[in-house]
Amino acid sequence: MSDRFHPIWMEQLTDWVFDELETRDSLFGVPRSAFYVPDPAARYRTDVYGVELDTPFGVAAGPQTQMAQNIIVSWLVGARFIELKTIQTLDELDVSKPCIDVEDEGYNVEWSQELKVYESFDEYLRAWVLIHALHHKFGWTGERPGMIFNMSVGYNLEGMLKPNVQWFFDTMNDASEYLDAYVDIVARRYPEVREIDIPSRLSDTITLSTMHGCPPDEIEKISLYLLQERGLHTSVKCNPTLLGADRVRGILNNDLGYRDIPVPDEAFGHDLRYEDAVPMFHNLRRVAAARDLTFGVKLSNTLEVDNWRDVFEGEEMMYLSGRALHALTTNLASRLAEEFRGDLLISFAGGADCFNVPDLIGSGMKTVTVCSDLLKTGGYLRLLQYTENLEAAMDKVGAAATDDFIVKSALDQPNIDEFPMSLRLAALGDSGLDLTADHCDSLHEVLTGGLEDRSATAVITDWATSAGFEGERAAVIVRLVVRTLARLNLRQMAAEVRSDWRYQKHSFRMDRSKTDRELHY
Incomplete structure (x- = not known):
């Protein structure tokens, strides 16, 4: 058995898709009853980079986003x-096998894609065409699937300027040279695909993945290139070491009880430091705004730790993910949210x-992506409960939309x-509003006095108008209040996860093989 990927032909993949739908009413083993059917009235729909997403959830760059069939299954549930698997110019790597260990907390020694750059693009294009075809075939709402393909590229500027990565950027921006051939293949099984206007631009967003130890000036140079030369909405994936050695070890080893996980000093010595990151992010936000683009961060990357287990033989380091990473990432998100007063786009994965x-x-968090959780029992179908639980939480506080959910959730917080x-x-920042202390106390009294069944944003707008802030100024106040209350929620969450039993080392039981989750079969 080979330990390397060998992509199948598009004809084979297309036949697989439509044969299974016709004979089993399932796709890649997922029954139709478990397909996520988009609802235009769903309260959790969100707008990111000018695209309305059916859900705020996705899959992080990793094993679920390397092959077309994995991407399609992720979309189905x-x-x-969808953060596509990271590509880099070095595309003939020998990856250690096994490279992932998710017994409890996750560990990996993965690199980037296990395919050549052109093969990775080919997988992404196949998924793009077939998802558009399936969305149309199922008769789901909207002219196009409410999704984003987010590129992930590493690991230094020199590599990104190499011909194969430049070709990747060009073809992800305009795949028209290759698109029609795949539409023709799909049309043999689903002629109606020709009725669909499938965009030739697969992505205008990117997450910069840098090596552990990448210098700050290199990160900024790459980001400026992506913003200024490529015109891409850009996020920088940050390492949890941004919190600093004392906080990382204090949370991981002491608060959570993972005393067996050694985080080496060099992980902090060669990674981006907080005092270097903040001014860089301010500058990149300014550059992005001047070009009508968005700059944000991806929180977080894996945590570099000493390889103390016997799964990855011959590897000195391995990289931590999963539930042991959650408290670290949440606390890093809270620190950055406070630094930027909630006005920094954060995509969460940890x-x-x-x-x-x-x-x-x-x-x-505008988007939340996942990897380690889907590698456990239940696989991709675990994602279905994300929307179910979010719906239930919104019901509990009587929220009509995400902003409403943020505000009403905050009103129940002890802080x-x-x-x-x-x-x-x-x-007092850059809002341009003269909000006095009396204004803030007055609004606090209105919100905590009880909203009954009213929309929180409507209540805030009415208050702003009555206080003399009308039109656009009222809208600015609504955004400011929602961001502030989101920070309070995150502040509380960051404090609580440090002692939450769900993330404690001792809460994992080796005999726990079943949960009460329905798999929807």
């Missing part, structure tokens, strides 16, 4: 922010699961009394 995603969405001061400080 509700993933709509131990996300169906139980914590409602809190993450309520804390202002809600911090709202007036937090809002006042946020307003």
Whole structure:
């Protein structure tokens, strides 16, 4: 048995898709009853980079986003922010096998794609065409699937300027040279695909993945290139070491009890430091805004740790993910949210699961992606419970939309009394609003006095108008209040996850093989 990927032909993949649908009413083993059917009225729909996503959930760059069939299955069960597997110019790597260990907390020694760059693009294009065809065939709402393909590229500027990566950028921007041939193949099984206007641009967004130890000036140079030369909405994937050695070890080894996980000093010595990251991010936000683009961060990358297990023989280091990473990533997200007063786009990936995603969405995370959770029992079907649990959480507080959910969730937090001061400080930033302390106290009193069945944003708008802030200024206040309350939610979450039993080392049981999750078969 080969340990290397050998992609099948598009004709074979297309026949596989339509044969299984016709004979088994399933796709890649997922029954039709478990397909996520988009709802245009879903309260959790979100807008990112000008694209309305059916859900705020997705799959992180990794094993679920390398092959076309994996991408399609992810989309079938509700993933709509799809971070494609990282590519780099060195595309003939020998990857250690095994390279992933997810017994409890996750570990990996993966690199980037296990395919050549042109093969990776080919997989992404196949998935792109087939997803559009399936969306049309199923008769789901919308002219196009409500999803984003997010590129992930590494690991230095020199590599990105190599011909194969330049070709990748060009073809992801305009795949028209290759698109029609795949449409023709799909049309043999589904002629109606010719009625669809499938965009030739697969992606205008990118996440920069850098090696552990990449210098700050290199990260900034790459980001400026992606923004200025490529015109891409850009996010930088940050390492959890950004929190600093004391906080990382304090949370991981002490609070959570993972005393057997050694985090080496060099992980902090060669990674981006917080004091270097903040001014860089401010500059990149300014550059992006001047070009009508968005700059954000991806939180977080894996954590470099010493290889103390016997799974990855011959490897000195391995990289931590999953539930052990969750508290670190949440605390890093909170620190950056406070630094930028909630006005920094954050895509979250770090131990996300169906139980914590409602809190993450309520804390202002625009998208939440997952990898380790889907490598456990139930696989891709675990993603279905993400939307179910988010719906239930929104029902609990009577939220009509995500902003409403953020506000109403915050009103139940023990730190809600911090709202007036937090809002006042946020307003002193670049909002252009003269919000006095009395204004903030007044709004706090209105919100905590009970919203009944009213939309929180409507209540805030009415208050703003009555206080003399009309039109666009009222809209600015709504955004400012939502961001501030999202920060309060995240602040509370960051404190609680450090002692939450779900993330404690001792809460994992070797005999636990079943959960109460329905697999929808």
